[in-house]
Amino acid sequence: MIKFILKKIGKLIGLLAAISILSFVLISYSPVDPVRSYIGAEIARISPEQQKNIEAYWGLDQSKPQQFLQWAKAVAQGNLGNSLIYRKPVSEIIIERFTASLALMGLAWLFSGVLGFFLGILGGMNEGSTLDRFIKTYCFILASTPAFWLGLLLLMFFASYLGWFPVGLASPAGILSEEVSFVDKINHLILPVLTLSIVGVAGIALHTREKLVEVLNSEFIRFARAKGESGMKLLWRHGLRNISLPAISLHFASFGELFGGAVLTEQVFSYPGLGQAVVKAGLGGDVPLLLGITLFSVVFIFFGNFMADLLYVAIDPRMKIKTVND
Incomplete structure (x- = not known):
């Protein structure tokens, strides 16, 4: 190890x-x-x-x-330099902005993973049914939908037309940060999180469905069915471990897509996170900040892939044997 x-x-x-x-x-x-x-x-x-x-x-x-x-x-030497725009150390800006983006990306990553895995199981368990065709069509549409376009639709309908949620920002305008309540922060997070979650569902759902269909058509599943197992008992005892490994790998590998989607989503909702700092640095020619955020994004994505490898070993001990032999 x-x-x-x-x-x-x-x-x-x-x-x-x-x-x-x-x-x-x-x-x-x-x-x-x-x-x-x-x-x-x-x-x-x-x-x-x-x-x-x-x-x-x-x-x-x-x-x-x-x-x-x-x-x-x-x-x-551990110094990323100073931002030309913000006149502050790049490391401070990254920490400050990433802290704001972490809540957005973390919630979206969690919800998209759970929902995508659940939809993939529903589609795989009901292969060829109307429900399966609906889930596949829904996922194909989402896979071709840009995050910023979906965010604009949600913003126009739920914020502008219905008035259920705020138009943007991370907190109400004109209020000191100390006076912003937890409910206000959650209220401003709902639409951005919903945008990233919906877009991130497609990949994990389609991959989980295909893997589950493959598992359910395998020889050991036929043997289990011959012994009288079926339904959720069959899925729980024989299917989950086989479909969870690729689902975990794919979901952690989606850190890059999550980061890219957050950049566009934060622009649509004027959310003061790392994505807005990237756009502002690019338009302003702030080379130190751009390079600093680029290196940080590489580490962020690499961490996701590394965690996927470690979870592989934890879930399937055979991966540990293979790693040792390599």
Whole structure:
């Protein structure tokens, strides 16, 4: 197990290095001028000398390789640099924004997993029925539905037309954070969580259904049915372990889709999370913040895949034997 963990850490370090270089190269070719974006409409009042001073203060007057080497050296020492837009350390911004996004992504990840697994079981247990066809059609529609489009529909209907939920933000406007109640926070989370949950259901439901159909048509299930087992007893004793492994792997591997969906959802609902920071950094040419969030997202997604591997071993001891032999 220690050897397995060390190999994973080595892969993560190599992945971070490759992503850092690729991301910096792509950002370097961005047409956005950080100085002009930061100053905004007042750019006409700023002299060329003042613009050069700002570039020198931010280190933008250096060549691209020098900028990258300085940034990489600082990252190796645990310093992600300072945001050009927020004028704060990048690490502080990531922690602050991710804390807000964690509630949104965590609830959506949990609900989509449970609902998708349940729908997959219903479809697989009733293969070929009207219920099965309805679940497959529902999932296929969701799989082709963009998160931002679904969020706009929910926003227009439930917030604008019916007025059941707030239009956006993470708390009521004009109220101090200390005065915001838990109910208010939940009320502002419902529509964003619902958007991410609905979109995330399709993959896990379809995969679970296909795996359950495969298991139910296997030889050992036929033998169990010959002994008189059927229904939920058959599923509980012979099916759940076989379909839970791929479901867990797929759901933890969906961290990347979850993160990407959260970026779009937070924009639609003006939710002050990590997704909004990404968009603002991109539009403002904030290279340190963009690179910092990129590295954080890589670690976040890698953690999901790593947890899936560990749960594989916990659920199926045969995976541990295979890992040791490898």
